[in-house]
Amino acid sequence: MGGEKMLDVLSLLLQNFSVLVAVALLSLRFVTEWPVRPRRPQVIAMLLIWSVLPVLLYHAGPELSPGLKFDLRNVPPVMATLWGGPVAGVVVGLPFVAYRLMNATAGSLPGIMSLSLVILSATLLRRRVGIAHQPGPLTARQMLWITLILMPNGLPVLLLPDGGAVLQQIYLPLLALNVAAVYVVGAIVNERLRAVAALNHAEHALREDALTLTGSRRRFDRDLADLSPYDVVMMLDIDHFKEVNDAHGHVAGDRVLSEVAEVIRQTLRSTDTAYRYGGEEFALILRGAAPGTEVMVAERLRQVVGSRPIAAIGGRCVTVSIGVARVGTLGPARALLAADDHLYRAKRDGRNAVRIHELTPAGAALQLN
Known part of the structure; x- marks a missing residue:
């Protein structure tokens, strides 16, 4: 890959990352309580915003070959699964699946399979990661489990005729970028949850007398x-x-x-x-x-x-x-x-x-x- 082409790819990846962070920050305005209750209208609105992200990230990513892109589209479904469970992950991922089926290319099937694999991995390892239970910075152990969750991402490219060569070129950078994106967005989400939890605790203290458990x-x-x-x-x-x-x-x-x-x-x-x-x-x-x-x-x-x-x-x-x-x-x-x-x-x-x-x-x- 030439130097000019590499600069173009890096520029598009930076755009990808910026879109992910911007939408994550926007959606977190809907989180106003801890613990988060999945069926609250605010949480549903946040998931709907996140469900648009994979399509946006796909469009903002650099194209390696027709229909095959290098992007962060699977980060939102993984994070939704880790925080809200497999249903939340599927809700966030479905619009991308529908979009790829309606605009079928050679990369559509590998893309849908990658999405399905990471949601399945996140579901199986969700309890190991444990970020849904207590807001706080992601630990090294949690990041190790998240890396394992993201490892299937991109592997279905092997189904394409030149998939082996493409995968050899992009697999490690794709994995590293996706892990970094989860870490950054996870830090943003957790900081918001910590702030909400602290605010909820303060409001609860104002509403209830701690000694007698009666109203304040x-x-x-x-x-x-x-x-x-x-x-x-x-x-x-x-x-x-x-x-x-x-x-x-x-x-x-x-x-x-x-x-x-x-x-x-x-x-x-x-x-x-x-x-x-x-x-x-x-x-x-x-x-x-x-x-x-x-x-x-x-x-x-x-x-x-x-x-x-x-x-x-x-x-x-x-x-x-x-x-x-x-x-x-x-x-x-x-x-x-x-x-x-x-x-x-x-x-x-x-x-x-x-x-x-x-x-x-x-x-x-x-x-x-």
Whole structure:
């Protein structure tokens, strides 16, 4: 191959590589969560974008002989298989198969066979590579397995009359270029997944209290604004919690918080939500609760918490005080104030008690309609 021809080939390969990286970067904008759920519309959109890549890369690659090109078309199906499984790999590869069948040349059959072989190899060695489970840089061991996956690429050229000579000329450069492309695009994909995983973790921390596994104060403030007149707000406080901490230590206090939160979660319906409001205080939202339900729920919470021995404090029980208010005509913000006010009434009345904000006649009528 002459020097000028070699420069042309290198230029086209650089274009091939650029197209691959550009489309990979574009498609990753659809990845917004980790772990990635395969049936999410965003992931399907990403796979559809990747399915165009093999055809684009085929057209952007240098031609060695009519219908036989030197390109990176098999990198997207391999990566789709490694991350999403064989179905994802087939989805990404099918448009190229259809294109080659509709525009048949001498290289069509070897091209389709190469694609099929690398998807099969990626399927068989997917668990060995293990990049679908945890985002992070590709290791030397993973790159070794990826090299093995890509080794069948190009071998079907041997079916052509001059296939042996062509394969001898292109096999090692083709393998090296494809492995390098997987490494570079894999690094881009993994960096995006790591960023998404970190962001998801931070968002989860903002939504959930790590100690009690209830919603966070921030999440409560957001959910409160969306309440309807038929919803209920409760404020619950553990009685004499400071004395628990003083007598048994903060580790035991944390255990008390966790066990009270567990009782709350087990008592509420799936449509209701508990939140850690601050310290030893919890907020609860009951969605669409029928009139009178809030009284039964609050009393059950008080009784169950008060009868549950907690090993961390020597098998003793703790009690709770609860204030309750329906949103009704108050609106969410005033319902919260009313529930908080009735919580402190329960405290003033001796603790281990439930106090209910009574609706005005207009509010009661709204609940019955």
